[in-house]
Amino acid sequence: MSLVDLASLGTLASSVAVFVSLIYLAMQMRQNAKHTMALIHQGRVARIVDLQLRAADPAMAAAIIAGNGRAPTPEAVLEHQFAQHCWATFMSMEDTFAQRAEGLVGPEQFEGLRRGLVAVISEPGMQAFFLARADGSPFGQFIRENLARLSHA
Numbered sequence: 001m002s003l004v005d006l007a008s009l010g011t012l013a014s015s016v017a018v019f020v021s022l023i024y025l026a027m028q029m030r031q032n033a034k035h036t037m038a039l040i041h042q043g044r045v046a047r048i049v050d051l052q053l054r055a056a057d058p059a060m061a062a063a064i065i066a067g068n069g070r071a072p073t074p075e076a077v078l079e080h081q082f083a084q085h086c087w088a089t090f091m092s093m094e095d096t097f098a099q100r101a102e103g104l105v106g107p108e109q110f111e112g113l114r115r116g117l118v119a120v121i122s123e124p125g126m127q128a129f130f131l132a133r134a135d136g137s138p139f140g141q142f143i144r145e146n147l148a149r150l151s152h153a
Helices: 003-055 058-067 074-101 107-121 124-132 138-152
Strands: none
Touching: 003 058, 003 074, 058 074, 074 107, 074 124, 074 138, 107 124, 107 138, 124 138
8 A cells, every 4th residue: 555545544534533523513512502492491490480489478479469459368369379389380390391302301300290290280279270271282281191190090
């Protein structure tokens, strides 16, 4: 084999290495983009849940009810607090479900979500809240499937 042949083989090997490196880099960039989107979504959900839990504080709940033109009776405050708790739970679970769809949550964590959802929807008030939001989305379907399992158990 001549020196020119060896140089050609070296060039070919270098080209293949560069090509493989570019594929690896593209995969890494895609994964980083997924993680960045997940962090953005998590931050959004954390802000929403924080606001909902703050709105569940009795004084804040009364202020929100009064600000919306209703009397902040003890019953109205309790209803508002419960609704805020339901929303916070729903948003948190929906976020975990969405991250599973992106491949960012493992099977053990997803099973934990499923068990948590079953526990939540076994309570009548939470069940009504979740069922009212179980639309045609994948998370809505997940709620309905687990509700069906619960009713057959």
